[in-house]
């Protein structure tokens with residue numbers, strides 16, 4: 620008796636989230652701002668890639684901002700703010716994902732029409748964030764060379780709902796004996812044809828390719 624009731628409540632909460640997310644996506648697209656939701660396990664390099672991304676956009680004079688979650692600290696927000704871009708933090712405490720209304724609340728006071736890019740760094744988790752639409756136009760899954768090539772096969776939900784994958788920390792490829800071909804095949808098995816970026820936030824490799832992809836996507840939603 621209990622199980623169906625729990626499922627019903629969960630379905631309703633997700634449905635409400637989807638409605639908020641859908642409305643936000645309309646607002647974002649109308650404002651011409653590309654919203655990117657970055658999802659991976661803890662420590663993959665979301666903050667590192669995002670900081671490099673923001674710094675390069677700021678240097679090019681492209682208006683961008685970020686919303687970052689943290690369970691208990693403001694470490695990531697502080698690191699990201701060093702890029703020069705405006706950053707807001709959502710403290711999630713025990714929650715394993717972000718929800719659309721949390722993003723909506725944290726955008727108050729920001730003029731969306733003045734932004735070209737808005738990045739959301741999600742909670743480090745390969746499962747929970749997958750079901751929660753945040754109104755993004757691009758969902759980026761990140762997979763580091765230290766995590767194992769089979770992650771996409773073990774956590775297909777994330778890779779199946781993402782628009783692109785960043786393989787991160789490729790400066791550590793040899794030390795980790797990372798099998799690149801195997802990783803690419805794992806991603807391809809779950810989401811054939813998905814755009815893949817091979818990046819290192821440490822050396823800067825691959826970040827410009829990622830920025831070019833974002834610029835293309837932004838032009839599409841802005842109708843330019």
Ligand SMILES: Nc1nc2c(ncn2[C@@H]2O[C@H](COP(=O)(O)OP(=O)(O)OP(=O)(O)O)[C@@H](O)[C@H]2O)c(=O)[nH]1
Nearest residue numbers: 660661662663664665666667743788790819820821
């Ligand atoms: N060698 C190397 N280390 C990296 C790279 N990117 C990140 N790191 C290191 O990996 C660790 C985790 O990176 P973060 O950017 O904090 O990872 P995260 O995904 O934001 O982690 P959470 O927010 O806790 O989920 C840090 O010690 C980084 O310095 C990289 O490209 N190369």
Ligand SMILES: [Mg+2]
Nearest residue numbers: 665666695740
């Ligand atoms: Mg982080």
